[in-house]
Amino acid sequence: MKSVENKKIFINSNKYVYRVEHLTLEGTCSIDHGPKYVEIKNLFVDKYPVTNKQYLNFLKKTGYFPKDNQRFLEHKPNKSIYDLPVVFVSQKDAAEYAKWAGGRLPTDEEWQYIASGPKYLEWPWGNKFNPTLCNHDGQHLVCVNVYRKGASWCGCEDMAGNCWEWTADIHDDGNHQFALLRGGSYFYAHDHWHVGGGARKNNYHWKLQILNEGMNRAATLGFRCVYDAK
């Protein structure tokens, strides 16, 4: 069976109003959530989250292996799950891949624009939630190209549900370091004290407080890359 080919989609430069919601339960998410005018430069973006196959290829070509390897690729990717998004990667693991692939991780602002576009859609496919267009509240990860009708305005798929996606930065409020995750995942824990699960709206990010790499990797956390264009 032929594997999914992760195409690059071009995004024209544009300016848009960034305004994001978050849910941190208790504590704060100390960044500016907008509204603010931001500029997105010309760039390419992966149509899908990076797959297991792509990541294994990266390992094969580079010999990359993190110094702190707790939970690194804990799901033991193999041929049978080539087209699932790669997970159990930290932000560093993701950034290393992106660098090798000639790109980088998207910023929080870029990710939102790729998902919602110039029409400020609430979900990648439109303004109304539709659980049949994403892997929401499911039992496990699915292949990245299963929900074709759930694509965003520019053709990116799997932007809501299936796996959370890393964004580029580590934010530092002087006392804490945290990263912002996007898109939600298939997993929906049962209690309101848990991290809010399921697919998440385009304008939603979740604050992941950074600790050691073992804690920074998870079964629901992957990434996609963007590539600067001239």
Add this chain to the structure above:
Amino acid sequence: MMQNKFTDKKKSIDFSLGNLNLSVDVYKNIFLKELNFIKNINNELFSIRVENKLIPKNKYKIEKVSKNTDDNFTFISIDFSQIFENDFFEGRISFVQKKKNIIDFIFQLSAKWHKDIPKKVLLKFPFLINLHKNKNFLKPGDIFDGKKRINKGVWNLHEYPPSIISDNLGNQCLGFEFYDQFPWQANYNLGMSEAISNENFEKLETEVQLNRELTDIILMKIYISSNGREKIFNLWKENTRQRYDLRKYHDNKNRWIKNNYLQHFMFAYGEEAFDYKKMEFKIIQIIKEGKEFGGYDSILFWHQYPRLGLDESNQWQLYKYLPKNYKTIKKIVDICHSENIKFFIPFKPWDIRSNESLDSHAKSLERFIKETSIDGFFLDTMSSLPDSFLKIKKKFPLFEFCSEGTPREQRQIETLTSSWDQIGDIRRNFKVEINSNFFRFLFPEHPLNLVSRWSVGSDKDSLIKRAAFNGMGMVIWQDIFGCWLPFSIEQKKNIKSLKSTLKKYHKYFYGDNSVPLIKTLSEKIICNEFSNSFSKEKIYSIYNFSSNKIKGRILKLPSAVKEFKQIYGKSANIKIEKKQNNFYLLANLDLDDVMLLYIKFDI
């Protein structure tokens, strides 16, 4: 048993039952005329509304008035009946004495319904309304500030301290308690505890479901004192505690948790706890900083929340993902133990998965104790101890449990032997009040650590004062899940001073004879007294809640003083004055200031 029937048609009947004297008018209606020192009450004991129609006052028929006595107890009862429209009511009011200075007032009612179809019945107790209006009536935790009654006490358990009415001198007192441990049972003190502690007592109407048998509607305990309201508190405390099995507090004399004055909340995800460069926890630094507070007695490690739920990992698995997995915890625990600091990890009941049980979590805990030598389990969001965990104590007798919520019910209090006293609410403008926590005085053997996680600035000052006023330890929690709210240098100094005082005078602060809100000689000062039975020594915590400095007599002391010293707070220039064989405490107390005072009496 002797029985006297009162068949004569006297206008009123005077009873004497132990130290309770009351006069009830039974001629036309059932009026309470006098109760000990309270004269001219002249109000109905009860009134009944049936389907919104009030039964007229003169419709009751007194069937029997009797007094029974034997060697163990005495009771007086008034049986009455009533026909209203087509329904027939019978009732009984009884006063029962089994213990000196404690009388049970029991009100029972039955109904034979026309065609056996019950109707809606609402009851009021007008005599209580009249007592409630009396200027010397104080609801639980109330004091009289010279103009009005204000609340300076809190309790958060299913025991309700008595409301107290006193004579003008404050010596003769009656306390009224509506015991109500399970507040949803039919026809039993419904709403009375809440009503008597709130302003809306007059509005209270209790709905009851009546049938042919007499059912208990009200069981009010009346406590009697001729030595002030402190005696009422002690009677209630003694009477309440004797229902409890408190062996778990007293069986093991090596309970280290008794000395857990300061617990540090170690939120893993922040500069306070984690070195992002070295990728390791800063336990040595935390312990060092803890010395500014007087030294932590325990540390609560916290890394599961708000991280749980990102994937399927459960609360135990998250320990495996720490640097060097469990070994990280073991290393931290060993360092803590070398500094005589105990170590807690939390349990998250809300994370129990469908394929898990409390027994399986108990097994995980047992394994964790063996691997890491932790000392305690903190029960997040809980106020009770599951039996599955209780079994751990048999294998690890020194292992302790501490809950986020103070236990409220009997079984919880009996088994869960320490907890936080947590106050505050970020959603409202929460002001930390300095008042007495009655739980602290009812169960002094149960250590409480005060915490108000979101409080900052002057509220943090008040929090420290509140801890001092109640003679209790604190939780030092500065990183609130990623929100950094540290204590100031001055606040740290105050906590250090408080801890040192609590430690030095431990046996009095945690003594069995402590009383909240004793009588003071200033309307703007409140005072708690800490002591042990048969001890000549006492600690007084004194708070000036006025907006001015208060100078002069603060307390009337029980006897001559052999030794005294201020042991916490800004210097209040304490003096003892003797006048006509009476002894007074004089102080110069700043506004919004708490001081602690040690006195050794010359008895």
